[in-house]
Amino acid sequence: MARMKFICDSQRCIECNGCVTACKNENEVPWGVNRRRVVTLNDGVPGEKSISVACMHCSDAPCMAVCPVQCFYRTDEGVVLHDKDVCIGCGYCSYACPFGAPQFPSQGTFGVRGKMDKCTFCAGGPEANGSEAEFEKYGRNRLAEGKLPICAEMCSTKALLAGDGDVLADILRTRVAQRGTGAEVWGWGTAYGTKAGGKDAGGKS
Amino acid sequence: MKKLVLVVFTAFLLGACGEKPQTSGGSNRDAPPYMGTGVAAFTVPGWKAGDKTGWELALRARTQHGQNEFNRGN
Numbered sequence: 001m002a003r004m005k006f007i008c009d010s011q012r013c014i015e016c017n018g019c020v021t022a023c024k025n026e027n028e029v030p031w032g033v034n035r036r037r038v039v040t041l042n043d044g045v046p047g048e049k050s051i052s053v054a055c056m057h058c059s060d061a062p063c064m065a066v067c068p069v070q071c072f073y074r075t076d077e078g079v080v081l082h083d084k085d086v087c088i089g090c091g092y093c094s095y096a097c098p099f100g101a102p103q104f105p106s107q108g109t110f111g112v113r114g115k116m117d118k119c120t121f122c123a124g125g126p127e128a129n130g131s132e133a134e135f136e137k138y139g140r141n142r143l144a145e146g147k148l149p150i151c152a153e154m155c156s157t158k159a160l161l162a163g164d165g166d167v168l169a170d171i172l173r174t175r176v177a178q179r180g181t182g183a184e185v186w187g188w189g190t191a192y193g194t195k196a197g198g199k200d201a202g203g204k205s
Numbered sequence: 206m207k208k209l210v211l212v213v214f215t216a217f218l219l220g221a222c223g224e225k226p227q228t229s230g231g232s233n234r235d236a237p238p239y240m241g242t243g244v245a246a247f248t249v250p251g252w253k254a255g256d257k258t259g260w261e262l263a264l265r266a267r268t269q270h271g272q273n274e275f276n277r278g279n
Contacts, residue, residue: 002261076237126235130242144238146249146263153271163268171273178275 002164003078004121004143005192006152007172008051011182012159015040015050019151019160023054026122026150027139033103035119036151041186052151052160055080055101055119056191063093063102071116077143078165079121084137089113098190121162122149165192 015038023029023036036054057080064072064080071086072093093116094102105114124141127134134141142150152162161168176183239261241254249267252259269276 002264073235075235081235123238124235129236129238129240130244130247141238141242143264144236144240144242145244145247146241146252146260146267148264148267148271153267158272158274161268161272163264163272167265167268167273171268171275174273174275 003166004057004163005078005165005168006054006056006121006149007161007168007185007188008053009159009161009172009175009182010041010049010051010184010186011175011179012157013038013050013052014157014159016156018154018156019052022150022154023119026142027120028135029117029139030105033105033117035101035103035117051186052155053099053101053187054151055097055121056099056187057119057121058191059193062096062098066092066096068092073126075123077123079123079143081120081123081125081138082116082118083126084115084117085126087115089115091116099187119149122147 017038020034020036020038024034027035029035036052038050038052040048040050042048057078059078061072061074061080063082064070064074067082068090069086069088071083071088072080073083074080089104091102091104091113094100094104101118103117105117120138122140122142124130124134124144125138127137129141129144140150142148147153149162152160155161161171172183172185237257239255239257239259241248243254248254249263252263
């Protein structure tokens, strides 16, 4: 069984925000919620790097550990999803997540916090696959259509990769061998441990 | 009659002792993705809903041929 992961190759990301736009369009994400965003490291300093960040679907997800109502679950493919019918919008997951993935729409009187929203790896939620209810709450279920997340498929420079962790590691390894630099995989160690799926990705977190 | 009223009243009182289960065991009632969406127009051709191996091959093909340009260019 494939173990779904994200990799962002900081050597290739050109900060075009195509992944952000594609995600918002595909999943019809509401105003104020960004499931994915591009972050620039050392902005303004020569050699600055950009990376695309969203939920990394961690192997040992801290959001799952701290949720008081256990609204999170992990699929057989390793995708961390949540049930908005169970979520109480407490925000604990937001404090626990090292990537700032959980988002809360500000809606209603006094800016009350709504149900948590985050990247679903384009895998929908607990509702029936491809149903209207699933789309309303979580967006498209591309995984059940045999497709990868739209952010990675839309990435023009293929900086953002999504799919089976072993295959992604092989792709990155080939790139690093070809160009001789840029083995750093930002967030990989934090999300999946130092050894990824039994293989050393050769990067630092 | 008095006995019946007493029984009904007692049953009503004891009803308060009942409690709905409040434990939450997670929400994994999701169908696996290889079961498909049932919308043929958006589904990748080449595999049928429920075909796990076909689904895995479709995803692998998209990962390798869509994201690994070393497979295409070199």
